[in-house]
Amino acid sequence: MSEGSEVAEVLGVDLHLELTGAGSRRAVLIRALREAVRSGRLAAGTRLPPYRSLAADLGVARNTVADAYAELVAEGWLSSRQGSGTRVAERVAVPEPEGVRRDAVRALPYDLVQGKPDPAAFPRTAWLASARRALTAAPNDAFGIGDPRGRVELRRELAAYLARVRGVRTVPDRIVVCSGAAHALRLLARVVVGRPWAVEAYGLPFHRGLLAEAGVRTVPVAVDEDGARVDEIPRGSGAVLLTPAHQFPTGGPLHPERRSAAVDWARATGGFVLEDDYDGEFRYDRRPVGALQGLDPDRVALIGSVSKSLSPTLRIGWMALPGGLVNGVVAAKGEREPYSSATEQLTLADFLGSGAYDRHVRRMRRRHRERRDRLVAVLAERVPEVRVTGIAAGLHAVVELPPGTERAALAAAERHGVAVEGLSGYQHPDAADHVRQDGREGPERRNGLVVGYATPPERLYGGALDALCNALDSALR
Template sequence: MTSPTPSPAPSPAAPPGGLGVDLHLDLSGAGSRRAALIGALREAVRHGRLAPGTPLPPYRTLAADLGVARNTVADAYAELVAEGWLTSRQGSGTRVAERVAAPSPGPVRTTAPPPLPYDLVQGKPDPAAFPRAAWLAAARRALTDAPDEAFGIGDPYGRTELRRALAEYLARVRGVRTSPERIVICSGAAHALRLLARVLGPGPWAVEAYGLPFHRGLLAGAGVATVPVAVDAEGARTADLPRHARAVLLTPAHQFPTGGPLHPGRRADALEWARASGGLVVEDDYDGEFRYDRRPVGAVQALDPDRTVFLGSVSKSLSPALRIGWMCLPGSLVEPVVAAKGLREPHTSALDQLTLAEFLVSGGYDRHVRRMRQRHRARRDRLVAVLAERVPGVRVTGIAAGLHAVVGLPSGTERAVLAAAARHGVAVEGLAPYRHPDAEPVPGGLPDGLVVGYATPPERSYGPALDALCAALREALEETRAR
């Protein structure tokens, strides 16, 4: 005697208003609606569009969505349960069977090499150091107090709350002279440079002879030629700024990457150049908050706010994932920059801006920066001590600041050291790629070096990373001496 087909367990009633799980199915095939529904569900499971364990809509909801009878859906579910494609239990509804495996899409081919185990590449804070609990608390407070209009189209100037908080913070911590009306929120230094290049138009920019290749490439992509200005232990030689340049891009707090601060006399020279030539000083406040041997020197912008653009971001202090930066502009540039940015703000979330504003006002940002300052100082001190003990032939240059240090190498050894570092599993960069291709050598400058980022590794792997770096340095330097 053939046993009757088991009746499927009743599916949970649809929530009020017909709400339920959305499911796209194409019933345009030939045959009855029941057969078309069975075929569509089977194909969705077979091809992985419905993963194992996925809950299916209740009978009534799916029937209403597809315009078929409720019994049609119930019969289709029952048949697929019997075939093993679906499971149905009282109280849990109908789901895709766990044993049904989606087809593998096959291996993904890639030419990217696997990452090295020890990451000492500069420019990246330790992701684990992000203050999640404090940020979440600030986000809750910010969302609770946010006006309804904050959930509409963004303001190209940036949220008023954040611009007010930044004006107060930057004045207190960096000595910046500005007002909320002169601050425009952007998504970081790169976004700011693109906007400024568009506003200033054709004409060369002076840049430090050592700097980020990415920034030089960004300016070149905007049609802006760059003219290198020599760098030494006192920063850029601003007395040599070309008179025809439209702007000069400087990192006065901590020259990137060589590590020296801009000498007071050279700060004055830069501003005198700007006044005499009609040019603009673009101050990238790189590492401005992270000085360890003394209090940070104030911003150049404070000396002449009408000839200086001050750039900052939270990429190093909090996380590059936030994509929040700012420009403190001369009054004459605010409207042109906002016009270049566009009427809609597609780059920086208004909710993140509100959270950062609350984080600043509540003191959470100050507390986090102080913690990170202590951590980074300890890591830099450890790097200096370990190298002095184990590899006395090299030296750390520059001031105690920032998230990286330059390790000076004997002339002609940079490539050998980088190759040895890779063999020992250390990801690190040499100094050469940061040198402007048109830069002239400076007597007494650094011909070879490593740019060591000490902020990125988790605490547990920082010691092993330094061990591997020292081993690579010893190996490469001994091989070089033996030749």
């Protein structure tokens, strides 16, 4: 390879172009570049490779590339400025992909959809410090094929942390790292088989959908202000999926008597309680109640993740499993770690062990409590027809609406630029027709909005609350 070619490769930016069709090399190159921009494959502002680099990659003369760039600059497809190279012009209009409606992807100004922490609140400096320490101390095998159980360093820290903060009784060998709650349910669905699962009448449709895809039939259990009616777990259920610390999304904690009853059911039937501890650390009116798992580690599997406390992009979750489920879950996961990065697992282990995670959670707990308090106060003052239900916890609250008004409230919210979800969308499709074991009909569909107060940056939160109040006022008057 010549010295000039080496320089061109070093300076280059990879760009895939198909030089096909009739015409000169210059004409074919112009056509390929124009099509790459028109299709949206080269977005506005994208910097193109220098003449020498692209010419070397394509096997054409440098002047051919220079002439093609100049032609497309003249046509308005590209722009060229001294010192910044050649870029795709900012004003080029790119059509949307077929089948995508503009209103389906339009972002509303105020995001009050539940379940999403503010991305700006991620503790970048502390996380970077942990990453540096973790990588410096990492053994060589951390960069090889991963253990499907997860890095032992993280499992040790998780066992200690969960025991200290959530009252979990486990050991590292009973912890399996996964990519989040959805991944945990997919794995458990391959192990706890043969019988239907009981689930709370209100919950994530996404979770019910993935269980259905895995062949698990779900049967709803009624929910009230004391959490799931565990005395109504259908006969023959192999597991019951609960959110004991903070029922999702209605917001009530599982009553102490019902916590004990859930464990008694599992012991008597040989079933398992699957505890989704999705936001157990975020309780604001008192210290968080310990995990249900602590009552019987052999019948309760605890599921947790950092998606609410840190960021869903980390894709790190965990299961503290009964001993009888560990081997099956590991086998279902596979022979190697295919999901969670070993380096991020090591970073989280350091983040937990150094106390940085505790400090971050305490900081976010204060922030979320203040956000929820503002929501409650503003609604009480401006829209007294509604009320915020559930305990002071988590990243969302349910705003209970008068019967028959949810659809109008959602439409008004969209008109006022507020992205928010309705409570009825979280109800199990069979819940309205469900007949309880005592012969009475199941719960009627409640009207409400599930308001996530964690996502908006501080500068937008006041505006989001104002827009929400205006929307509710217009829908209810």
